[in-house]
Amino acid sequence: MLLNRNNLSTVLYIGYTLLVFQNISFGQQASYKFNNFGNRSMLLSGNVTGSVTDLGLAYYNPARLTELENTGFAINAKAYQFTSISLTNTFGESSKVSNNDFDGVPSMAGATFNLFGTRFAYSFLTRIDTNSDINYTTNTPGNNLNISYPNNQYYLGAYNLKSKIRDEWMGLTWAKKFGDRLSIGISMFGSAYKFTEGSTLSHTLKLEDDSTALYQKIVGFTQQSYGFIFKLGANYNLKKADIGLNIS
Structure with missing residues (x-):
């Protein structure tokens, strides 16, 4: 047995905790807080079903296309954010936890055109674009370890979790x-989703003769899916308000 149970359990516990919090953060990214397409939607936090006036209508209410002024081409600015967090000695002496996130905010590009006497629009949406790299390391002098491997001088434990999502x-x-007040519209999307995640767990011992003993476990998976999403929209103009409906 290379390591004692306490050291192994500590590294696994830290890795599991990081994994849980990572998946919780990804799970929240289907809400309107994260998916805002078009300037009006960003200002109103996605509450634009009956009032969207830009190409965000392709996602929120396709029927509003009849209310849109001529738009040759429109694009939302593509923005990215990089976040780096580092904690030292949080889970014991000589331990370090770091988290690096590189995320792209939801964005879209598209245009409108007339064909066969009706209005059409095409659009390209990036709903999720995240890349996260979490690391945990700990190092201990060999005489502080309760292990069966003889003549050890130094121990290094490390856990790495990488996760990438693109939708x-x-x-x-x-x-x-239809008439002066009612409009009906439909959006048809083809989707491409890819989720890649992997973890590396390693234990390294340095011995008195400068040789090294290493245990390493690598686990990973890739999930890919392709499909179609349909959004049916309706819009009705009142004198002082617009009423919108979106069915996905």
Whole structure:
């Protein structure tokens, strides 16, 4: 047995805790807080079903295409954020936890055009684009370890978790006006989703003769899916308000 149970349990516990918090943060990214397409949606936190006036309508209410002024081409600015956190001696002496996140905010590009006497729009949406790298390391002099390997001088334990998610939609929107007040529209999106995650657990011992004993475990997976998403929208103009409906 290379390591005692306490050291192994500590490293596994830290890795499991980091994994849980990482997945919770990803799970929140389907909400309107994270998915805001178009300037109006960003200002109103996604509450634009009956009032969207830009290409965000392809996602929120395709029927609003009949209310949109001519738009040759529009694009939301692509923005990224990098976050780096480092904690030292949090889980014991000579331990270090670091988390590096490189994320892209939801964005879209697209345009409108007329064909066969009706309005169409095409759009490209990036819903999720995240890249996270979490590391935990601890090092201890060999005489402080209760292990069966003889003549050890130094121990290094490390846990690494990498996770990457990317979700992109490509769509076509059509809308038609029925009378002066009612509009009906539909958006058809093709989606490409990819989720990659992997972890590396390693234990390293340095011995008195400068040789090294190493145990390493690498686990990972990749999930890919492709599909179609349909959004049916309706819009009704009142004198002082617009009423919108979106069915996905």
